[in-house]
Every structure is written in C-alpha cells, then in structure tokens.
Amino acid sequence: MKYFFKSLLKTIPVLILITLIVFLLVRVTGDPVSLMLPETATDAERDSLREAMGFNDPIMVQYFNYLGDLVTGDFGDSFRYNTDALNLIFERLPATLELAVAAMIVAIIISVPLGILSAVKRNSFFDLFITGGAVLGKAMPNFWLGIMLILLLSVTFQFFPVSGRGTLGHLVLPALTLGTGIAAEMTRLIRSSMLEILGQDFIRTARSKGLGEAIIVNKHAFRNALIPVVTIMALQTSTLIGGTLITETVFAWPGLGQLLVQSVNLRDMAVVQAATFIIAIFVILSNLIADLVYRLLDPRIKYD
Known part of the structure; x- marks a missing residue:
C-alpha cells in the first residue's frame, strides 16, 4: 500500500506535464477562435469571443487558468455537441x-x-x-x-x-x-x-x-x-x-x-x-x- 500511494503521488507531475503538452499542441494547431467560429464571423465577434475565453491573456496565464479548471473537472464545453466535454x-x-x-x-x-x-x-x-x-x-x-x-x-x-x-x-x-x-x-x-x-x-x-x-x-x-x-x-x-x-x-x-x-x-x-x-x-x-x-x-x- 505504501508503494501504491507513493506511485500515485508520482503520477501528479506526469499528468501536469501531459496537460501542458496537450494545451500547447492545441494552440499550435491554430487560433482557437477561428476554429470555433464560422468563416462568416465578423472581427467584432471574434474579438468578443477571444476576450470572453481569455485568449488575450499571456499563454502561461491561460495555461494556469486551464489547470485550475481541470482541478474542478471543467474541461470546457464541446461546441459541436453543445454539452460539457467531460x-x-x-x-x-x-x-x-x-x-x-x-x-x-x-x-x-x-x-x-x-x-x-x-x-x-x-x-x-x-x-x-x-x-x-x-x-x-x-x-x-x-x-x-x-x-x-x-x-x-x-x-x-x-x-x-x-x-x-x-x-x-x-x-x-x-x-x-x-x-x-x-x-x-x-x-x-x-x-x-x-x-x-x-x-x-x-x-x-x-x-x-x-x-x-x-x-x-x-x-x-x-x-x-x-x-x-x-x-x-x-x-x-x-x-x-x-x-x-x-x-x-x-x-x-x-x-x-x-x-x-x-x-x-x-x-x-x-x-x-x-x-x-x-x-x-x-x-x-x-x-x-x-x-x-x-x-x-x-x-x-x-x-x-
């Protein structure tokens, strides 16, 4: 049991590293706002969504906000299914x-x-x-x-x-x-x-x-x-x-x-x-x- 709980503690930095890699890879694929809005969206709509989603913040601030949401089980909503992703x-x-x-x-x-x-x-x-x-x-x-x-x-x-x-x-x-x-x-x-x-x-x-x-x-x-x-x-x-x-x-x-x-x-x-x-x-x-x-x-x- 001691080994089991020690191993569980060791998984925490691994999971944090995984979240960082996935977070950065998602950002590398392109502007999230462009992915979430149709091509017909106006610049004002893009700026409004970017501000609402916190995409104007520095990248590390966005990551720590994302990490804080993960602790509460909030992975965001699926825009295709319009429901909680988790x-x-x-x-x-x-x-x-x-x-x-x-x-x-x-x-x-x-x-x-x-x-x-x-x-x-x-x-x-x-x-x-x-x-x-x-x-x-x-x-x-x-x-x-x-x-x-x-x-x-x-x-x-x-x-x-x-x-x-x-x-x-x-x-x-x-x-x-x-x-x-x-x-x-x-x-x-x-x-x-x-x-x-x-x-x-x-x-x-x-x-x-x-x-x-x-x-x-x-x-x-x-x-x-x-x-x-x-x-x-x-x-x-x-x-x-x-x-x-x-x-x-x-x-x-x-x-x-x-x-x-x-x-x-x-x-x-x-x-x-x-x-x-x-x-x-x-x-x-x-x-x-x-x-x-x-x-x-x-x-x-x-x-x-």
Missing part, C-alpha cells in the same frame, strides 16, 4: 471499455494455449505454424482485417451485423479485429518466456522427481513465465483504451476512439483535451496495476 467522454467511455475488455479476452483465449503449446512442441511443424501465424497476425493492419471480416462474415455469410453497438453480435467483429493483433504479440512473448523457464534447473528437478508434464508446464513453468506477459498486457490495455479509434471508425462503434477522431476533424479541442487526459489516466493506472501484480506472481520482488 460528460461527453464519460458517455462514450463504457463502449470503449467494453470493446477493450472483449478484445483482451479474445487475445488471452488465443495466445495462452497457442504460446504454451508452441513452447512445449519446440521446432515442430506445429510450432512453426503458430510462429508463422503470429508474425502474420502482427503484420496485418487492424483496419484491413476489420474490413475483411466485414466482407466475409457480415456481407457474404451475414453472421454478424456490419456496424453499430447493442448486441453481443455487434461486439464480435471489432473484438476479433483488435484481439487478433494483440494475441499475435502475446503468443510470441509467451512462447519465448516459456522456453526460457523450461530450461531452468528447477524444471529439470521437477521432472527428475517424476511430476507429470502437465503439472510442470501449467503449475511451475507458466506462472513463472507470466511476468513479461503481464507487462505486455498492461501496455496493450492502455493501447486498447487510446488506440481503438481506427477500429471504432471502421465498425461505427460509438466509443471514445470514434469521438476523438470526429473531434480532431472538427477541431473540437475541448473534447480532444478531455479525451487525452482520460486516456493518460488509464495508461498510468494500467502500468501501476501491472507493478502490483508482479508482486503477487513473484513474492521475491520487493518495492523498497
């Missing part, structure tokens, strides 16, 4: 979390058994087939795989809906699209980690004692091979939260990624800033949870 993010976040969890479940179901079998049957045809499939799965772009799944399973065979959200059927294709790429990377990592553990002395000792191969692989080898797997899962979880925008766009999934793409195209910077901040929080929390899971998997790990 509330809009929280409306879309459950859909993204649903897709991220489903994709991770797909990845685990595919990668864990294939990675273990590939390591146990090293250099066999089965191993080469799995390794080649993992390389192919990692090389395929998500948007291309999503389109191919739509053409095959939705248009040709009509097994699943083409797009949208609402039923379990709507979730299958986008979860497969995201989960396949993650499974490819996790499969290779599980295989290499298992091969390293299976060559350790304690595994040979377990075999010399007459333990069954299934017990050795599942109880002794796999648990010790999980630490790098937990690391990649933490990294991929944060990627799923922030990087589903292309997949959500392909499948018209009403999540945070699709909202972020639309907001960038429309220069709705209040929503962009709020979404970036929320994604950063998920990235930090996922890495912190991974650190805590390490201690559960290996009691030898100390956080001094």
Whole structure:
C-alpha cells in the first residue's frame, strides 16, 4: 500500500506535464477562435469571443487558468455537441471499455494455449505454424482485417451485423479485429518466456522427481513465465483504451476512439483535451496495476 500511494503521488507531475503538452499542441494547431467560429464571423465577434475565453491573456496565464479548471473537472464545453466535454467522454467511455475488455479476452483465449503449446512442441511443424501465424497476425493492419471480416462474415455469410453497438453480435467483429493483433504479440512473448523457464534447473528437478508434464508446464513453468506477459498486457490495455479509434471508425462503434477522431476533424479541442487526459489516466493506472501484480506472481520482488 505504501508503494501504491507513493506511485500515485508520482503520477501528479506526469499528468501536469501531459496537460501542458496537450494545451500547447492545441494552440499550435491554430487560433482557437477561428476554429470555433464560422468563416462568416465578423472581427467584432471574434474579438468578443477571444476576450470572453481569455485568449488575450499571456499563454502561461491561460495555461494556469486551464489547470485550475481541470482541478474542478471543467474541461470546457464541446461546441459541436453543445454539452460539457467531460460528460461527453464519460458517455462514450463504457463502449470503449467494453470493446477493450472483449478484445483482451479474445487475445488471452488465443495466445495462452497457442504460446504454451508452441513452447512445449519446440521446432515442430506445429510450432512453426503458430510462429508463422503470429508474425502474420502482427503484420496485418487492424483496419484491413476489420474490413475483411466485414466482407466475409457480415456481407457474404451475414453472421454478424456490419456496424453499430447493442448486441453481443455487434461486439464480435471489432473484438476479433483488435484481439487478433494483440494475441499475435502475446503468443510470441509467451512462447519465448516459456522456453526460457523450461530450461531452468528447477524444471529439470521437477521432472527428475517424476511430476507429470502437465503439472510442470501449467503449475511451475507458466506462472513463472507470466511476468513479461503481464507487462505486455498492461501496455496493450492502455493501447486498447487510446488506440481503438481506427477500429471504432471502421465498425461505427460509438466509443471514445470514434469521438476523438470526429473531434480532431472538427477541431473540437475541448473534447480532444478531455479525451487525452482520460486516456493518460488509464495508461498510468494500467502500468501501476501491472507493478502490483508482479508482486503477487513473484513474492521475491520487493518495492523498497
């Protein structure tokens, strides 16, 4: 718990740095007033909005005012949806979390058994087939795989809906699209980690004692091979939260990624800033949870 709270305190300067970077990048994209008003707006209207929004103040004064608003949860209003930006993010976040969890479940179901079998049957045809499939799965772009799944399973065979959200059927294709790429990377990592553990002395000792191969692989080898797997899962979880925008766009999934793409195209910077901040929080929390899971998997790990 001491380590946990110390780590939480360390995230504060990280979040402040993120807000500064996002704030400056938004200003670099152009005059916010020009982005918020139509081209037909008069100079008087532009000057009035600039004064009302505080854009005439020095840039650091604007940043500290922005930081003060963030402390109270005020990210501004979306000019496209005419509502609070943070509330809009929280409306879309459950859909993204649903897709991220489903994709991770797909990845685990595919990668864990294939990675273990590939390591146990090293250099066999089965191993080469799995390794080649993992390389192919990692090389395929998500948007291309999503389109191919739509053409095959939705248009040709009509097994699943083409797009949208609402039923379990709507979730299958986008979860497969995201989960396949993650499974490819996790499969290779599980295989290499298992091969390293299976060559350790304690595994040979377990075999010399007459333990069954299934017990050795599942109880002794796999648990010790999980630490790098937990690391990649933490990294991929944060990627799923922030990087589903292309997949959500392909499948018209009403999540945070699709909202972020639309907001960038429309220069709705209040929503962009709020979404970036929320994604950063998920990235930090996922890495912190991974650190805590390490201690559960290996009691030898100390956080001094």
